[in-house]
Amino acid sequence: MELNIERMTCGGCAKSVTKAIQSVDSNAKIDTDPAARAVKIETTATQAAILQVLEEAGYPATAN
Structure with a gap:
């Protein structure tokens, strides 16, 4: 799936997003692109x- 995350603007944000996703699926393959504010999972x-987990982490996302 591909998501847009408007609040993901830096590497630190990308790490937080990755950690949040891994809390749901520790084996998820995650490709973050803070410059584009996008993540592929x-x-x-x-x-x-x-x-839901991204919303709870403070990084609300929308599906592409």
């Missing part, structure tokens, strides 16, 4: 679960 978790 290969996961077995549902999109709803990913969106």
Whole structure:
């Protein structure tokens, strides 16, 4: 899945986003691009679960 995360603006943000996603699926493959404010995720978790954990972490996301 591909998501836009407007608040992810730096490497530190990307680490927080990665950590949040890994809390739902520790085996997820995550490719963050802070400059584009985008993240690509290969996961077995549902999109709803990913969106919820990102919201809770302070990085609300929208699906592409």
